[in-house]
Amino acid sequence: MTAIQSRAFVQIQNVFKEFETEGKGAAPIPVIDGVSMEIQEGEFVVYLGPSGCGKTTLMRIVGGLETATTGEVRLGGERVTGPDRRKGMVFQAYTSFPWLTVLQNIKFGTKYRDDVSETERNEIANHYLQLVGLEDFADFYVNRISGGMRQRVAIARTLAAAPDILLMDEPFGALDAQTRDFLQEQLLEICRAERKAVIFVTHDVEEAVFLADRVFMFSARPARVIEEIDVNGAIGSERMADTKETDAFFHLRNHVRDLMRDQARAIG
Amino acid sequence: MPGTAGRGRASGSGQALGALVAYRGATGGRANLTLGIAAFVLFIAVWYLIVFTGLVTERFLPYPGVVIGTMAQLLVTESFLNDVWISVARVWGAFLLSVVAAVPIGIWMSSYRIVGALVEPIVDFIRYLPVPALVPLLIIWFGIGEASKVAVLWMGTFFQLVLLIADDAKRIPREFVETGYTLGAKPRQITRSIVLPSMLPTMVDNLRITLGWCWTWIIVAEIVAANSGIGHYIWSMRRFLKTPEVMAGILVVGIIGLLTDQAVRIAHRRLFRYL
Numbered sequence: 173m174t175a176i177q178s179r180a181f182v183q184i185q186n187v188f189k190e191f192e193t194e195g196k197g198a199a200p201i202p203v204i205d206g207v208s209m210e211i212q213e214g215e216f217v218v219y220l221g222p223s224g225c226g227k228t229t230l231m232r233i234v235g236g237l238e239t240a241t242t243g244e245v246r247l248g249g250e251r252v253t254g255p256d257r258r259k260g261m262v263f264q265a266y267t268s269f270p271w272l273t274v275l276q277n278i279k280f281g282t283k284y285r286d287d288v289s290e291t292e293r294n295e296i297a298n299h300y301l302q303l304v305g306l307e308d309f310a311d312f313y314v315n316r317i318s319g320g321m322r323q324r325v326a327i328a329r330t331l332a333a334a335p336d337i338l339l340m341d342e343p344f345g346a347l348d349a350q351t352r353d354f355l356q357e358q359l360l361e362i363c364r365a366e367r368k369a370v371i372f373v374t375h376d377v378e379e380a381v382f383l384a385d386r387v388f389m390f391s392a393r394p395a396r397v398i399e400e401i402d403v404n405g406a407i408g409s410e411r412m413a414d415t416k417e418t419d420a421f422f423h424l425r426n427h428v429r430d431l432m433r434d435q436a437r438a439i440g
Numbered sequence: 441m442p443g444t445a446g447r448g449r450a451s452g453s454g455q456a457l458g459a460l461v462a463y464r465g466a467t468g469g470r471a472n473l474t475l476g477i478a479a480f481v482l483f484i485a486v487w488y489l490i491v492f493t494g495l496v497t498e499r500f501l502p503y504p505g506v507v508i509g510t511m512a513q514l515l516v517t518e519s520f521l522n523d524v525w526i527s528v529a530r531v532w533g534a535f536l537l538s539v540v541a542a543v544p545i546g547i548w549m550s551s552y553r554i555v556g557a558l559v560e561p562i563v564d565f566i567r568y569l570p571v572p573a574l575v576p577l578l579i580i581w582f583g584i585g586e587a588s589k590v591a592v593l594w595m596g597t598f599f600q601l602v603l604l605i606a607d608d609a610k611r612i613p614r615e616f617v618e619t620g621y622t623l624g625a626k627p628r629q630i631t632r633s634i635v636l637p638s639m640l641p642t643m644v645d646n647l648r649i650t651l652g653w654c655w656t657w658i659i660v661a662e663i664v665a666a667n668s669g670i671g672h673y674i675w676s677m678r679r680f681l682k683t684p685e686v687m688a689g690i691l692v693v694g695i696i697g698l699l700t701d702q703a704v705r706i707a708h709r710r711l712f713r714y715l
């Protein structure tokens with residue numbers, strides 16, 4: 173079966189995933205149940221679904237950190253076979269390196285690029301340091317800064333590696349509400365400047381609707397796409413701090429929240 | 441100045457005492473030092489009393505002053521200093537050989553399942569062999585020259601160290617390694633630039649502890665088969681029942697161990713300021 177060459181940047185084609193379980197005779201656990209989708213360049217896509225449904229697993233398959241049991245993922249027409257610099261990843265757990273300062277962490281993102289000189293590495297690091305607004309903390313070790321700042325370091329480091337797609341797994345999941353709101357707005361600004369495809373995983377409905385161009389709503393495990401929500405169509409592509417107070421946002425959020433409740437009920 | 445009082449710098453002595461006796465209470469450097477010295481003083485006082493009251497005869501347990509005096513004299517005696525130097529050189533030589541082998545093998549064990557599966561059972565077996573039992577065998581193999589001493593120390597440390605290193609490497613967060621891949625690093629680059637720096641603080645701690653074991657094994661080796669080194673000195677003094685000299689020798693080993701340990705601790709604090 174040859175893949176149809178569409179022009180979409182990311183093509184997820186009929187992906188199934190089962191995890192083998194320990195123990196004799198134990199059946200494998202199905203986690204992804206036949207997911208297909210296409211994502212365009214510069215598009216911000218959010219995966220929304222109840223905890224444990226398989227969002228992280230699907231995103232890791234796109235990133236090459238996990239292999240699909242059947243089906244495949246193509247990035248720019250090329251089949252994904254493993255992780256590399258083209259698929260940048262930001263994890264929920266803090267991954268900024270404690271032995272490096274904020275600026276050194278960001279510069280680490282350029283370490284394995286062979287397309288830039290040493291001077292350019294420094295310029296790139298400083299550029300992203302400013303983009304995430306951490307100039308005043310450049311020489312701090314990351315154990316001395318807040319969780320929100322550590323996630324900004326991780327985002328800047330990933331961008332410094334110049335990936336084609338940004339994969340983010342609940343990066344703001346461990347942060348308080350205010351920090352979260354602030355980082356959501358900052359992230360949208362950054363993504364507007366970068367024009368990269370983004371897959372952002374969350375189980376927070378409001379976060380999903382606020383950030384996304386499109387939301388993919390997943391079922392409880394094994395994950396299937398229940399509904400694809402065209403957020404731009406419903407509330408427009410402009411997002412500001414007060415977008416969350418508009419009627420359009422409110423209605424869409426309620427609709428998505430109801431979908432989410434149905435799935436949560438399915439788990440029991 | 442509100443908010444500037446550091447932890448463990450309690451304002452009153454009552455508060456300081458409270459922190460010291462509290463379950464997992466904050467500790468301050470000065471209080472710790474005072475308590476440490478107090479314990480030493482108490483130890484020597486008890487020792488003194490035991491001899492003074494005649495509980496143990498002086499022939500077996502000399503006064504603390506006599507032992508310390510003997511030690512002071514030894515520390516300006518060239519032949520003894522030579523013994524010290526020889527033991528230190530043996531310990532460090534064998535220790536470094538152990539480290540050079542254990543670090544890469546330990547990291548490979550944690551990085552490649554096949555290496556771990558191959559090496560771990562046999563290492564686990566060998567490390568339970570009592571080192572003193574290996575001494576006769578190692579002497580048969582390596583003679584009574586330097587090689588046999590180094591071999592004893594190496595056997596006594598390598599097999600423990602390699603497992604500790606493998607554990608340190610295994611414990612680094614999976615996301616660190618995955619971050620490396622998604623930034624474009626190859627496995628070797630991940631090992632060098634992510635795994636090693638990440639595990640370094642705990643590794644240095646483990647090296648410090650292992651170095652301490654070396655001093656146990658060197659004395660064993662030098663007592664059994666050597667004509668130099670602190671162990672040999674202690675053993676030969678025993679023959680003439682020179683208890684002060686024997687105890688002074690033991691004390692010197694303890695002091696060297698303590699000083700090395702403290703030096704590594706200080707280096708650790710400087711090196712890993714970011715922790």
Ligand SMILES: Nc1ncnc2c1ncn2[C@@H]1O[C@H](COP(=O)(O)OP(=O)(O)O)[C@@H](O)[C@H]1O
Nearest residue numbers: 191192203222223224225226227228229230393
């Ligand atoms: N490596 C693995 N081995 C076995 N089961 C796994 C593994 N990774 C995830 N799972 C299981 O797959 C399901 C989906 O996990 P995940 O993708 O992390 O969900 P989500 O991100 O939506 O919360 C969970 O039930 C989880 O326990």
Ligand SMILES: [Mg+2]
Nearest residue numbers: 224227228341
């Ligand atoms: Mg998840």
